[in-house]
Each structure stands twice: as structure tokens, then as C-alpha cells.
Amino acid sequence: MTAPASTNGGAPQPSETAVTISVDGSDVSVPEGGTILDACKAAGIDTPTICYADNLTPVNVCRVCVVEVEGNRTLVPSCSRPAEEGMVVSTDSDRVRHSRKMVLEFLGSDVDLSEADEITQWGEHYGADPSRYVTEADSSIAARAPQEVKVQDNLYIRDYDKCVLCYKCVEACGDDAQHTFAIAVAGRGSDATISTEFDVTLPDSACVYCGNCVAVCPTNALQFKSEFDLRAAGDWRPEDQTVTTTICSYCGVGCNLELHVQDNEIVKCTSPDDHSVTMGNLCIKGRFGYQYVNSRK
Numbered sequence: 001m002t003a004p005a006s007t008n009g010g011a012p013q014p015s016e017t018a019v020t021i022s023v024d025g026s027d028v029s030v031p032e033g034g035t036i037l038d039a040c041k042a043a044g045i046d047t048p049t050i051c052y053a054d055n056l057t058p059v060n061v062c063r064v065c066v067v068e069v070e071g072n073r074t075l076v077p078s079c080s081r082p083a084e085e086g087m088v089v090s091t092d093s094d095r096v097r098h099s100r101k102m103v104l105e106f107l108g109s110d111v112d113l114s115e116a117d118e119i120t121q122w123g124e125h126y127g128a129d130p131s132r133y134v135t136e137a138d139s140s141i142a143a144r145a146p147q148e149v150k151v152q153d154n155l156y157i158r159d160y161d162k163c164v165l166c167y168k169c170v171e172a173c174g175d176d177a178q179h180t181f182a183i184a185v186a187g188r189g190s191d192a193t194i195s196t197e198f199d200v201t202l203p204d205s206a207c208v209y210c211g212n213c214v215a216v217c218p219t220n221a222l223q224f225k226s227e228f229d230l231r232a233a234g235d236w237r238p239e240d241q242t243v244t245t246t247i248c249s250y251c252g253v254g255c256n257l258e259l260h261v262q263d264n265e266i267v268k269c270t271s272p273d274d275h276s277v278t279m280g281n282l283c284i285k286g287r288f289g290y291q292y293v294n295s296r297k
Helices: 036-042 094-108 117-125 169-173 212-218 227-233 284-288
Strands: 018-023 025-032 066-069 087-090 156-158 185-186 193-196 222-223 242-247 256-262 265-270
Touching: 018 036, 025 036, 025 156, 036 066, 066 094, 087 094, 094 117, 156 227, 169 185, 212 222, 212 256, 212 284, 222 227
Parallel strands: 018 087
Antiparallel strands: 018 025, 066 087, 156 222, 185 193, 242 256, 256 265
């Protein structure tokens, strides 16, 4: 199997023309075609995102990155709204803060965010209180039916009680990276979930086990089986792990690997999303084929 083709996802293409906008009172220049989020990054403004990734096309579903644009009736998603010359943007107005707080509260009322550290931190930042939307019966106003963790192989697991339907796994499996189209959103409303075609088991699906969906998941709904087992045993210790960058040894493409090592054993493998060869994407060998390193045989 060959490594997936590299992709720039939704990243703006280089341009010789720049546009200047005002972000929180400061003028910021970005290449023409760049987004408001690009301008926020250039200005050093930390913006919460869930469905956005540098190596994926923006899909505008989480709405936690919204900002206020002077003259616009509604808040706009900064991840996909192009920056326009003279635009005046506010990223921390009362309206923006209230909207972000409510989005984070809705998510927390219906999804297990216990392993979504970044989302939890943003919730604390905005004072989100998900319990406001939970009834006395301890079920949210639009609660999804609990699902058992899907453990169908030794590579990765699916825990959809942690899924926020950000579509990042769907995008990574589709046009943005792997072009396998093994998963999609099934169902409607509170019954919506990520699923294989006809909900077949993962080994029986079109999945090629590249693990690119696992790499972009923001909540650990998709996670390495090795991590899942260590968490179940109470022995997952990321603070004690070292991360070493190396080159995959399986072929000559030159994919960069980030080996996460705990107790002198590799526990999972990631790839930097800013690497020019892979943009964070790997094949099954690069993502999961490290077990031989730990073998004594």
C-alpha cells in the first residue's frame, strides 16, 4: 500500500497580493485568499476551533471560532470567511464570547469531553456550564442514546459517546487525504453519528487503516488501541512520554513519524501536520506498523 498523497487541505494558497484588515483594533495583513482565522493567527490571537485543522478543508460545523464583523448581521466562522480589505473584526466582544460559551455548553451537555483537554480548557476560559442543559434525570435536552465502545481490531477503537460530529474524520477519509470514503455521517438530529456504510464492522468496511481519522479527532472518540488499553489500566501517562521525530523505514517516500514512547515502549505514532511530505497523513504501516520495534524476537 502506498502512502496517501499530501494535501494542503483548506490552507490558503500563496499570493503576492495582501489584504489588510483590523482585528481587535490592530491592522493585520494576510495574503489574498487567506481567512480571518489566518489574520487572527498573524496577530497572535488564540482562537478556539474544533472542526478546523490546518490540513483539512473547513466545513463550518462547530461554530466555536465565530467572530463579529462590522456590518454583518450574524457572527461569521473565522476558519472559512475570507479576509477582505478594510474588514473590521472583533474576536472578543460580548456577543462572540456568549456564542462560544453556548456552543461549548451544548457540546458538554451531550458528549463525554473527559479526554478532550483543549475543548475543556476553552470551556473553562469562557465559563461554560453544561449542567444548565441537563435535566434532573441526568440526560441532556437532546441526548443521544449511549453507545458501546467499538473494539473490532488491535489498531484503533471508536467511542462515539465522545464524538462531537466535527466531520474531521470524514474529511480525512475522503477528498482531503485518503480518498477511501469508508465513513460518513448517518442518522439525523440527536441520532446522527459517524458510521461505516450500512454500519458494518470496521474490518468489513472500506477502511484501509491509515489512521488519518484518528490523527485529526479532537476528543479521543477515535484512539489507538494501545492508548485505550493503557487508559483502561489506569496507566496512560502522557506527562511521562517522550516524542521522537524520525523517518518511516518502510518505503522511500520519507514520511515523518512522531514516536510517543512510555516506559521504553512505543505507545502510538503520529505525524506533524506541517511536514511537506505527508501533511500529517500516513499509511497503515507508518501509523501502526511500529510493533516490531518493541518485539524481543
